[in-house]
């Protein structure tokens with residue numbers, strides 16, 4: 001099954017890449033930093049209580065500055081829309097997405113703090129990795145491109161670009177871009193939606209889109225998307241460029257999102 005592979009692959013990569021000691025360190029450092037304390041082995045001579053310092057534990061898996069790795073399973077965080085990242089942190093905390101270590105890290109954190117973390121990573125503009133050169137056949141890539149750009153009206157599959165932006169770089173406030181993500185990550189996320197293991201805030205439009213895709217379609221879109229370069233200076237669009245036509249609008253499901261917390265705490269608003 002195409003989407004049972006990534007979890008096996010993910011476990012192997014986790015074992016290969018992250019030394020148990022480094023992982024334990026990262027997690028302890030994360031726990032300590034959540035409490036506002038510096039770990040004893042901290043390289044910085046003076047502990048600087050900044051959001052950059054407090055999110056260092058995240059880089060053990062998400063790469064420095066949340067850049068991720070081009071071939072890995074860990075998603076990039078840098079430059080994604082803040083409301084998207086915030087929704088995901090809530091999704092892990094509230095059981096709509098499942099990854100034990102992520103849930104443990106965000107469980108004790110308040111909404112306002114999660115928003116601050118989301119805004120921090122969203123504001124980081126760091127270069128994207130080169131696209132992956134996969135082994136997908138030309139036919140599979142063509143099928144993927146067709147679905148992303150045009151959808152399939154016979155099966156009521158909307159084009160992905162209708163929501164994710166014409167250049168697939170995302171649409172503010174909460175729709176993420178689709179480029180610069182590893183093939184295995186894309187495959188696993190779409191597979192998880194299809195299996196009911198990833199959910200978004202209601203109404204969950206992605207669940208409705210993925211329901212209409214076969215596993216072969218999922219592999220096709222993941223293969224094509226992972227092979228595309230991220231446009232230079234890429235950023236999420238402020239709003240969809242053209243209002244969808246009436247025909248398209250009738251098949252385009254509505255998407256939910258959390259209400260952003262009002263910035264009240266002393267740390268809130270300090271990261272932009």
Ligand code: HEC
Pocket residue numbers: 026030055057058059060061062073074075076077085086088089097098099101102105117188
């Ligand atoms: C032990 C490794 C690990 C650590 C440490 C970690 N993450 Fe994650 N994170 C993951 C994995 C794996 C996923 C994808 C899980 C899935 O399958 O949904 C993920 C997903 C995410 C997502 C969703 C991204 C997207 O594009 O949908 C966000 C946001 C996130 N992590 C933020 C953080 C933050 C903030 C920290 C630090 C407080 C952190 N992570 C620490 C492994 C980790």
Ligand code: HEC
Pocket residue numbers: 075084087088147148158159160161162163164174175176177178181186189190199200201205206209221252253254255256
């Ligand atoms: C109706 C609007 C809509 C359409 C059409 C749509 N998406 Fe999405 N997509 C979203 C929204 C909103 C999210 C964020 C969901 C969340 O908060 O978890 C999302 C999230 C995603 C993610 C998760 C990204 C990450 O970093 O984890 C992937 C992958 C994705 N979409 C792929 C697709 C593909 C492929 C298509 C076309 C077959 C598509 N989407 C069509 C609205 C849409």
